[in-house]
Each structure stands twice: as C-alpha cells, then as structure tokens.
C-alpha cells in the first residue's frame with residue numbers, strides 16, 4: 001500500500017526536490033533560533049515586520065480576552081463576532097470598495113472566490129505565473145482556463161478576441177507576483193477587461209502593505225473603484241492569518257451565499273482578527289513603518305545591483321535566479337551556514353530550470369543585516 005508513496009519520495013530525493021519541515025523559534029520579526037544558533041530570516045512575507053509589534057500583539061490579546069480563543073463555528077452559523085464586522089468595514093474602506101469579506105486564509109479566499117464567481121460556462125484568463133491557490137480555484141470552478149504568458153497583454157488580447165462577447169469571462173492575476181516580485185500591468189488588464197466584457201480580479205497577497213502606499217495594486221494604478229475583485233491576505237504584511245475579498249456589495253453578498261470555503265469552515269479566532277485589525281490600523285496611521293520598508297527595499301536593490309544581480313523591482317521580493325535544484329540548494333545551504341535563512345524555491349513552485357533563492361526584506365531589518373546577507377550571497381554564488 002505504501003510503495004507508491006515511498007517511490008514518489010525517493011524520486012524527489014533523487015531530483016534534489018524533497019521538502020522537509022525545520023523547526024525554528026522566532027525571537028523577533030527577523031531573527032529565529034534553532035539548536036542554540038541564531039538565524040536571520042530572509043524568507044518570510046512579514047513585510048512590515050508587524051508580527052512582534054506590541055500594538056498588534058495587544059490586538060490579538062484583546063481579541064482573545066474579549067471574545068474567547070475560538071469562534072465556535074462557521075461565520076454564517078455562529079462565528080461572526082463584532083471584530084469581524086469592524087475588520088471588514090476597515091478593509092473595505094482601506095481598499096476603497098463597498099464591502100469586504102474575510103476568509104480563513106488567502107488560499108481559501110482564492111479557491112472559494114474563483115470557484116463561486118466562475119462556473120463551467122465561464123472562461124478564465126489566468127497569468128502563467130499566478131499563485132497555486134488561483135490555479136486551484138480555477139480547477140474547482142470547472143470553467144475553461146486559458147493561461148496567457150506572464151504579463152503578456154498581446155497574447156491575452158488575442159485569447160479574449162476568440163471568445164464570444166456574451167460568454168462569461170474572468171481575468172485573474174497576482175498583483176505582485178509571489179516568486180518574482182514584479183507588478184502586474186493592471187492598467188492594461190483593466191482596459192482589456194472593459195473592452196472584452198470580462199470581470200477583473202487581482203490577488204494582492206504581496207501587494208497589500210508594500211505598494212500603492214500600502215493599499216495594493218489597484219491603488220498603485222489608481223484603479224480601486226474600477227477593479228471588480230481585490231483579494232488579499234492577512235497573513236503577510238498584516239502579521240496575522242486569514243484572507244479577504246474587497247468588492248462591491250453584489251459580489252460580496254453573492255460570495256456569502258455561494259463560496260464553499262467561506263460557508264463550510266469554522267471562522268478565524270478572535271485573536272487572529274484582533275491582530276489583523278490592529279495591524280491595519282498601524283499601516284494606516286504610522287507612516288514610519290512603510291517608509292522603513294521602502295528604504296530597505298531600495299537599499300537591498302542597490303546592493304544586489306552592485307553585485308550584478310538584476311534587482312530592479314519595487315517590491316520586497318528579490319528572486320536570485322540560480323537554475324538547477326542542486327545549485328540552488330547549495331547556495332541556500334551556504335547561507336544557512338552563515339546564519340541566514342534564504343530558502344531554495346524549486347518546482348513545482350517555479351518552472352523547471354528556474355529554481356531560485358527568494359530573498360525578502362522587511363521593515364524590521366537593518367542595513368547591517370542587509371549588507372551581511374548580500375556579502376554572504378556573493379560568496380555563496382562564487383562557490384558554484
């Protein structure tokens with residue numbers, strides 16, 4: 001019975017593609033400890049460094065003290081406590097939409113939204129580098145998926161042209177691409193969506209708290225009122241866990257009634273929601289946090305560029321393209337020996353032959369730490 005699984009695992013070992021869990025003890029937003037050694041975290045999505053912010057911790061504590069540790073049921077049955085309403089109102093205001101709806105994770109938000117909005121008669125146009133949760137949402141919808149090459153507007157236009165105007169259509173894209181750190185051309189996607197009568201959905205998991213003055217991709221392009229569905233997560237810049245969709249009332253009311261990952265799962269705990277709400281308030285009221293992130297992004301980009309690495313994007317995600325799995329693991333191991341966590345990202349997360357170290361910088365890093373990482377990376381690359 002177990003032979004199949006064993007063979008699959010053996011083949012992953014052979015291809016340098018086995019994944020294992022490592023236990024770390026977080027010390028603060030950027031440092032972790034393992035076996036009495038400290039490591040610098042360069043692989044998290046905690047872009048604003050808010051997971052250890054006292055205001056956010058206070059929000060989590062208050063949530064648990066006021067409403068208990070668990071929500072007790074699905075949002076529609078027993079789980080909508082007042083913090084949910086407050087967070088959804090705040091998210092809608094933040095994203096400049098009529099309403100917002102919180103899901104348990106960003107993954108569940110994508111899966112539950114796409115499978116509700118699209119059905120077997122819908123054609124979904126999806127960027128080739130979209131996140132796995134978008135891909136899984138497309139699969140669950142049973143719609144026809146047409147994948148266009150990464151950010152290729154001409155190809156998308158060509159594909160849209162083939163489809164009857166009255167056929168239901170959805171264009172879906174990451175706002176900031178998770179493994180590449182580049183920004184989707186949302187202005188051009190919006191134009192196409194109106195020309196060809198398609199809904200437009202953007203996944204702002206990595207864009208919220210990083211671009212558009214922290215408000216995300218639609219804000220970056222001045223299209224907050226225009227984009228039909230703005231999806232995001234509470235788990236990255238907002239230092240908690242959970243996902244959300246911001247849209248007009250029709251879309252949100254429709255999701256409440258039809259989105260299976262929303263309906264059939266126990267709601268997040270009051271501590272999660274309390275933390276997210278506090279983090280959102282920090283982002284909106286304390287400009288110094290975002291300013292520190294931008295300063296660190298620019299500093300790290302300059303350092304990498306001076307090493308001859310293409311680091312021209314405006315986001316905290318720096319993909320260091322290596323290619324082969326074994327070389328990527330060697331660089332990751334070298335960094336690890338130097339006390340740096342820079343995870344090797346391999347297929348299927350990225351295409352075969354495009355394995356990379358995905359370094360991320362946050363508002364909580366300092367310049368000496370960034371210098372140290374860049375120096376170690378340079379040494380690691382020399383070993384190849």
Ligand SMILES: Cc1ncc(COP(=O)(O)O)c(C=O)c1O
Pocket residue numbers: 105106107108110131133174178203205206233234235242243
């Ligand atoms: C683009 C994108 N969308 C969605 C998700 C899923 O979000 P979450 O981790 O909150 O489930 C992620 C991250 O994991 C992501 O990178």
